Amino acid sequence: MKVLFTRTAIVLLGIGIVMSSCSKHAQSSKTGITYNDKKTGGYERFRKTHPTPGPGLVPIEGGTFVMGGSADQDVTYDYNNVKRRVTVPSFYMDETEVANQDWIDYMHWISVTYPEDHELYYNALPDTLVWRNALAYNEPYVDNYLRHPAFQDYPVVGVSWDQVQDYCVWRTDRVNENILRETxxxxxxxxxxxxxxxxxxxxxxxxxxxxxxxxxxxxxxxxxxxxxxxxxxxxxxxxxxxxxxxxxxxxxxxxxxxxxxxGILKQAYRLPSEAEWEYAALGLIGNTQFENIDDNKVYPWNGLGVRSSKRATRGMILANFKRGLGDNMGVGGYLNDKADITAPVRDFPPNDFGLYNMAGNVNEWVQDTYRQTSFEEVEDFNPFRGNEFSNKRLADASKGLYAKDKYGRPIKDASVSNKKLKYSELLALQQAQTANPNQPNTANAGAAVGAAPGQTPAEKNALEGKKFNPDNRGYNDTVNTTLYGTTSLVSDHSKVYKGGSWNDMAFWLNPATRRFMNEDESSSTVGFRCAMTLVGEPEIHPEGKPHYSIKQSKKFNAKQ
Structure with missing residues (x-):
């Protein structure tokens, strides 16, 4: 009884301290001026939060790992994933692949919001013809896979990388709108x-x-x-x-x-980067003690095989994939993976991050633009290839109003600089935008091109005055594009997908494997899941770990 009383007293004392502190305004540690007080100018300080994930997402605590490190062989001989140690910041990721029902929700919103805009609805439709095959009877999937309720919790397929970008914008807006209306x-x-x-x-x-x-x-x-x-x-x-x-x-x-x-609205939904996807798929957090990884993985689960070793499920296949040529589901009477094509998005055990189907079922789009040498060239912190920096176009520079397209979304133009402009440059740009609101930004795009190393004066003169768009990747080289995209199938439109599918062999289940497809193409074996940036402190699981105590800054008393 005495112990219980003591604990109760401590709790009541803590509540009293919190309430008394809430009754007084916080103050700036650098000026002493109180926050959240209209009398002192209305400086506002907001409660520091560790935001919760948006609907459908689970937190992924980041860290260092060897990108490409889980690949134990290169059966395609394309030297496509040179091992590279990188750090991935913490983020959020969809627990499951985006399902048919999720995409139907998207199309329904379009149909009721823009009932007369048949083009918008048509462009959002997945290409169900990805199931059509001249030498296979897949026509029932063409008609039924997307819309029949029997498939509503199966992963959506036939969606291009471009379509996924639009879905992410739509999902962000619907989530934030719902938060604002519900509150x-x-x-x-x-x-x-x-x-x-x-x-x-x-x-x-x-x-x-x-x-x-x-x-x-x-x-x-x-x-x-x-x-x-x-x-x-x-x-x-x-x-x-x-x-x-x-x-x-x-x-x-x-x-x-x-x-x-x-801190009320959520960050934007987006595709995960290739590094984020690979890190999340491996789920090494379940194999880590005191920064030591005691067992590496070849797949999102432990072990070298593809069957469960647990007593209750021993021998069961751990993912939906093609076990061998002509064997997509096993023998009738005892199906090995219980799926002929795709499977429901929550089938099969999740990995140690709680993510379902990070191997098999469908390959998944990631945000990166494909290059064979990406692993050697990207940064080692938050590696990503495919940045296209943009600014929102202004409709009225004097009021700071954004120009909107016919769907009420801000129009974005290619960024003219990778640093903050001088105020005079900003004014000039804003005036140009106001005078020509329908024209994209072109400031600084026509800088003179100097001679490149080894370039002859004649070659330099031939290029003089030709516009050049500088960027951090060198993708937009308008000066020398003679052979670009001609001698290779790879271009700026080549996007990475990962994870293996229902129609792939076990090799592709390894998180380090990677393939690419044009951003406007789709397949019956490729779907996606979304991610979201986590802002603030990266540690998601602080429980049971040592921490330094943090002292609050001493309050300033102006009357002393």
Whole structure:
């Protein structure tokens, strides 16, 4: 009883300390000015958070690993994955592959949001003809695989890398819109489009007819009646004006929209990088003690084989793949992997990160552009190949308003610089954008080209004045493109996919293996899953580990 009383007292004391600290405003450790107080200028400090993953995602604690290190043979003799030690920051990743039902949700949204835009709907449709084969009877899959409810939890296939990019933007916007509506920062779902509760006034029609877009919202361009919610954040800025009440009179406390600084909205969904995907597939976190990896892996599970060694499931195949030529599922009466083509996205045991089907079922698109020598050339921290830096085009430079396409999304142009522009350069660029809002950025694109090493004066003169777009990868070399894409099947449009599929041999189940396909092509063996950047501290599992104690900064008393 005495121990219980002591623990209760400690808990109550802790609650009292927290409550007393909440009653006082925090202050800047460098100026002493209090935060979150309108009287001192409305400086705002937001609660430091370790954001939770978005819907469908699980956290992947990052670390160092040998990229390409799990490959024990090179049966294709293409020397495609030279081993390289790299570090992958922590991130989030879809627990499962994106399923048919998930993609149907996407197409349904398009059909009800843009009922007359048949082109947009058609472009979002997966290519179900990937199942068609001149010498195989796969026609039933052409008609049924995507839409029949029997396949709703099977991975979507027939989607190109380009289609996946659009899906990621859509998913980001729908997740953030739902967060804002469920928390009252935007009009709630029940009140949307004038569907108010019985006996209460319905919400006015939305002043902005475009669908919600995260970038446009954060820039303050998605606002007004029918959009703003009842529980918006109080605006502490001394310049904020009181909001207008329902009776048309002012006097209500100023409110504002959610900002990135609030930590409420989620980061963008995207494809994982090749390094992230390979790191997550290996799941070495389950084999690590005190920074020592006690057992490497060839597949996402332990051991050198493809069968389970556990007593209850001994001998069962651990992934959906092709066991041998002509053997996609085993012998009738005792099917080895219980799948003829793809399998439901939660079939087979997850790896140590909790990810399903990181080997087999379907190959998965990653974000990287393919090059045979990527492993030798990428950075060793957060390696990635395929950056295409862009800026949002301005429609009104004086107000900082983004230009929007016909779907309400910001228009993006190629970046003109890899560093912050001088203010005079920024003004000139903004003026050019305002004068020609429909033209992409071309500033600094026509710099004179100097002679390259070994280049003759005649060759230099022939190239003088020709536009050159510099970038960190050298992909956009408009000066010397004579042989590019002609002597090789590889180009800027070649994107990596990994993981092996239902129609691949066991070799391709190794996370280090890699193949490529053009970004506008698709296959019955290629699907995808999404990832999301984790912001803040990388440690996800601090429990049971030593940590340094952190002292809070001493508060400044201006009266002393």
């Amino acid at each position: 009252g920062r935007m009009v709630a779902w029940n009140d949307l489009n004038g569907n108010g509760k019985k006996g209460k006034a319905a919400a006015p029609a939305a002043s902005n007819k475009d669908p919600f877009n995260t970038d446009i919202y954060l820039n303050g361009q998605y606002t007004g009646p029918g959009i703003d919610g009842k529980k918006m954040i109080v605006d502490l800025s001394p310049n904020a004006k009181p909001t207008t009440g329902a009776n048309g009179k002012g006097g209500k406390e100023p409110v504002r929209h959610v900002r990135m600084e609030d």
